[in-house]
Amino acid sequence: MEINKVIDAMTDYYSNDWKRINHFTKVYSFAKIISDCENIDEKDKELVEVSAVVHDIGIKVSEEKYNCSDGRYQEIEGPIIAKEMLSDIGFDSEFIKKVCWLVGHHHTYSNVIEISHQILIEADFLVNIGEEMIKKDKIEIIKNKIFKTMTGLEYLSWLYNV
Numbered sequence: 001m002e003i004n005k006v007i008d009a010m011t012d013y014y015s016n017d018w019k020r021i022n023h024f025t026k027v028y029s030f031a032k033i034i035s036d037c038e039n040i041d042e043k044d045k046e047l048v049e050v051s052a053v054v055h056d057i058g059i060k061v062s063e064e065k066y067n068c069s070d071g072r073y074q075e076i077e078g079p080i081i082a083k084e085m086l087s088d089i090g091f092d093s094e095f096i097k098k099v100c101w102l103v104g105h106h107h108t109y110s111n112v113i114e115i116s117h118q119i120l121i122e123a124d125f126l127v128n129i130g131e132e133m134i135k136k137d138k139i140e141i142i143k144n145k146i147f148k149t150m151t152g153l154e155y156l157s158w159l160y161n162v
């Protein structure tokens with residue numbers, strides 16, 4: 001399975017950094033659950049799954065280069081490394097282009113048109129809310145402004161009682 005190769009490559013890339021590895025593993029799980037339940041087509045499913053695994057790939061270089069993991073650095077650095085990793089695994093260039101776009105836009109919450117983009121954002125929030133211990137009133141805002149899929153909303157409510 002191609003997705004296992006991506007998970008292996010990301011785990012190796014972030015080896016000894018269990019927090020990052022745990023993070024993308026959880027985001028991947030929620031992204032898979034949402035895309036399975038929302039009945040999106042197979043090509044979008046693969047896109048969501050691969051993007052969820054590599055979405056934070058830019059953090060490492062951003063920290064090394066700029067001493068900062070700010071979203072805007074990640075959005076510059078992430079796609080470059082994602083392209084290299086996914087080409088090595090053997091994905092086609094059209095698919096890699098789409099993944100790289102998502103990696104570069106996973107902190108962009110306005111004008112979300114593609115379902116793959118929406119699901120990636122929701123999966124990342126489902127994990128970040130817990131990891132960053134975001135307070136209830138802020139979770140309500142995130143729910144109203146960001147979440148759109150039925151499955152994402154259902155999980156948000158199960159996890160955080162909103």
Ligand SMILES: [Fe+2]
Binds near residue numbers: 023056124
């Ligand atoms: Fe993330």
